Amino acid sequence: MFSFCTDPSTLETAQWFACYLTTGKHQLFYWSFLTVLALLAITAPTALAFGFGGAIAARSNIPPVAWFGKGYIAIVRGVPDIAFFLFFVIALDQGFEWLRHQMLCPDWSEPIRQGNDFLVCPSAKLPLSNAPQWIHEVYGFFLAVLTFAIVFGAFAANVLFGAMRAIPRGQLEAAESYGMTPRQTFWRIIVPQMWVYALPGLSNLWMVLIKATPLLFLLGVEDIVYWARELGGTALERFSDYPHPDWRLWYFLALLIFYLAFTRVSEAVLRRINARLTRGQATIGGT
Amino acid sequence: SHAEVVRMGTEGAYAPWNFLDDNGEVAGFERELGDELCARAELTCEWVTNEWDSIIPNLVSGNYDTIIAGMSITDERDEVIDFTQAYTPPDPSAYLATSMDADITGGVVAAQTGTIQAGYLAEQGVTVLEFATPEDTIAAVRNGEADAVLADQSFLAPFAAENADLVMLEELVSLGGGVGMGVRESDGELKAKMDAAIQSMKDDGTLNELITKWEVSSTW
Amino acid sequence: MSAPTPVIEIKDLHKSYGSLEVLKGVDVSAHKGDVISLIGSSGSGKSTLLRCCNLLEDSQDGDIIFCGDPVKWRGTGLARKPADRKQIMAMRTNLAMVFQQFNLWAHLTILQNVMEAPVTVLGHDKAEVEDRARKLLAKVGIGDKCDVYPAQMSGGQQQRAAIARALAMEPQALLFDEPTSALDPELEQEVVKVIKDLAAEGRTMLLVTHDMAMARDVSDQVIFLHQGKIEEAGPPAELFNNPKSERLRQFLSAVAA
Amino acid sequence: MSAPTPVIEIKDLHKSYGSLEVLKGVDVSAHKGDVISLIGSSGSGKSTLLRCCNLLEDSQDGDIIFCGDPVKWRGTGLARKPADRKQIMAMRTNLAMVFQQFNLWAHLTILQNVMEAPVTVLGHDKAEVEDRARKLLAKVGIGDKCDVYPAQMSGGQQQRAAIARALAMEPQALLFDEPTSALDPELEQEVVKVIKDLAAEGRTMLLVTHDMAMARDVSDQVIFLHQGKIEEAGPPAELFNNPKSERLRQFLSAVAA
């Protein structure tokens, strides 16, 4: 990075650290912060949408739809995210490829499953095997977002489902008695009011989501904890210009500070949202 | 340029076989070996890192085309994937401890979770303490949680060389076979090309040069 | 000439909460422009009757006929439910209710509370409704509270907002559940005036009240409910001056005191 | 002989919600056995006055003196808060309130609602309190609803439960916020009787009501609040027959109508 970094073994401490902290590997580490933040920024609304859909489905009057909604909530919510990540991404990826295969290669004669191998026609591969590396990474990122959203969507669905039921009955009766259709009651009375009841649960979910990002490496996305472990581990002279003993403690402490700060900021934002939402509510915390 | 792109899957966390250098690039013995093999087989190679636990499932699922990650050829693995011929002879396992008189039969020995070493120790009736990463196993020896760690000799040797407080015990254990490149069973064509390339490197001695350079095992 | 169809007709209505029978066969019939007051002691089932009338509660037996159109049922007894959603919707938009506990929507300001149903249910023009809503709120004396949330208002103010909300629907019939319970005599007079105006416009009203003066003043007919049954019914002059049943006489004696 | 100390004395009380000044200097003084009625239009600050009196709301200026013991304050203006918690508690246990919205504890049955404070706050014997609570509930006519939760009761039943809850404390003074708003005339008479009995026992009462007949009937003094100020005060006979202020005359004209 810096011009004086040509021979690290000769550098004095400050310079050594300046060089050390700007190696290509560290830059990847810094990048991974952005990756994680981007992933959170995309996952949160997606998961919320999944949750909303799940809650609506679970409330549906049409039995199969309600079963689907309730099944989604019960099953996905029942599985630890880590267990889910260990096999679900591969299944998801194979699922997509299988669909594309059915569409793009109708006359493909060879079986897709050959022993242990999963083989679709080359044009159905996702991404195409000759696609540049960044497309592979974007696709991996997309799969990670989707998996996270499916998992956390189930929890969000549960929170929203409960919130919808927490609204005082009088409020719904008033709506009914003014001739609002169930649909109108839902969108005009339930949805605006449910946030008040849902927000604590959703805030908690957001916190859990932030804390789940270290599992990203299971999904093939190199996250900050992955890099901290990689960079903090003993660097031997043979393999690195910047040898050092096991420094993982320091890297993890740095991550701790990052996560704490991020949580604080999230809390401040959520508090403001909450203050806005509880307007008009006669509760201890309301105004 | 070469028409066909071959994606090479590795772990990037097992020096000297494969690791990430200061620039975050895959480096090590297998990086140099793989690049050379691709050149000889006239293929364009892309390097991908993948976490060890799912490295085989992702290969058979088609997310990359080879595994070149210090993987010993075992019967279990051979049932699921195919291996090229071995590019290194078996690398024996060794013990690393803080002193030469560490108790490796009655004491506690550390190993990485799910490795052949962990299985071997359990079989011997030794109290095995399993850690998630290789780094942890070495730390466990340092802080006294374990009397010794059992791992591949090539992995432990640099640690012993660079740390005064760590020593390699003399006892060696032969586990597993030689290391080869994993390919899908249906990918006979790639296997053949790589086999030929490895053979040519064996024949002209370049492979031995590489092995010596990186100290990954004995030579052919 | 046959009698015109009543706007609201209730025939032999039965309603239980679990094992507690609250309504035991009630008949009411209200024609266009009628104001019918329901009086009776606390717990006699007045609110329940209004709520059944609006189909907020399922009743177990009997008929509810709105403008000659009887509510269609499905199932019987405790499983009886209204069958036709369209019908219910149509009925409810023509039947506005003022709740005993007001039930203002907590997340909307007063103005929004009043505008909500006309805009979303009736699909009226927003600007026009807003105009009307502001006028209604001014009429009930809380024109300055348009942008306030229900929780920040006094009891009487909330009640007036609830009345304005019902009026904004311009329904054929209105159900008032103790609409002046939280109001001072002055405002009560205002509400009486409003009710009379509405009757003059030809709107039908069912009114639960504890205020006998008001019942006497505004109603065409007064119904005295006792333990889930109609004990006595008739024009106010007759009922108040000449109560026939013992129970009603006793009830009214308290007013005279 | 000097005059005895009033039980409740309020001096020049000021209270604002944000920029809205609700009470603009109010003086009230109630002696032992006094019943003082607060009347006034909706939003004039009656409930707020009661709530300040019980220290549920912080007031910004003026004094509240209970049995000669002035509430100690900390800070001034919007930051003013009661300073001594012990004092507040002592005061509140001697001062029971019936809320305009009842505020029954939703998770307790009616009987538990009534027993709660005497048992946990006053530390009375449970069996004895239960006995008394059942009697009180029977007295207000809901003896059969002991084991029912508030949400399953009619408006008037809830209100009576709230009254019973206040009575169970056997306090020196009571604050009633429209205690008969949801009651029929018969029950209202019951409540009037209860209030008179309490006064005869020497208990002091502040009573917010919209019912002029009741105010006239039970009170020793009537206070007419208008826009946060006392417009007129005096014995009921005088105030109702001979209103001096224009505003009160107008207010009362509605009752006569």
Place this chain on the structure above:
Amino acid sequence: MTCWETVQAYAFRSIGYGERLLPREDFTLCQHFTLIGSGMIWNVYFGVLALLAGFFLANAVALAKASRHAWVSKPADWFILIFRGSPLFIQFFLAYFLFLELKQAGYLPWLTSAWAGALIVLFLNTAAYSAEIFYGAYQSVPRGEIEAADAYGMTGWKRFRRIIWPTQMRLAWPAYTNEAIFLFHATALVFFSGFPASRQQGDALYYANYFADKTFNPFVPYPILAFYFILLTLVVIGLFGLANRRLNRHLPVVPKIRYRPQILR
């Protein structure tokens, strides 16, 4: 080996009883189910104990956070922030490091074992999350009911115990149920990244991982693991649902959805 023999050999393998060596061939479904199920003992152990202890601490911390005194509320705030604000991964790492230091200094050597060390981390972690949930619920208690309590002279503890706490629990329960589920799920991380597994005695994920490592087929052991966790979660939801019913017993039963589409007529 018949399936019954397998069960006998491995049902309690995770806590050190039965066959010493893990299966090394066949890897039948029966072996999968038995060993992974055996591992669940650890998940249940961690989850139940941490949840029970955490419940009490969480209530205390929530109460402290709501305190008007900064010297009470600030520490509670920090406690919640630290455990709720960092990933369990990092907490396990730092805690293990800390416990090692303690051990080397001669204190509490057993803390470096998962059964004690991980339990403590999980306990503090769930206490922090639950405390935040309870605090949030406290904020949503209806003001009218508190005012009534105030007006009747109910002070701090009594008012809390009798009026606020029951309502607060009712409001917190759905979110707390979620937290309990998260906690059980979090127990899967103990051996995955936190603490070493001794003598191949691990939790369900440890054994699932073992099988996946041997068969290279993630689609068998992990779904079995998922199946066990779904069972566990259903039990948790069931138990919490019973409590919820009790907490909500004062609310009138909401009638079932009233309208059915016309097609069903």
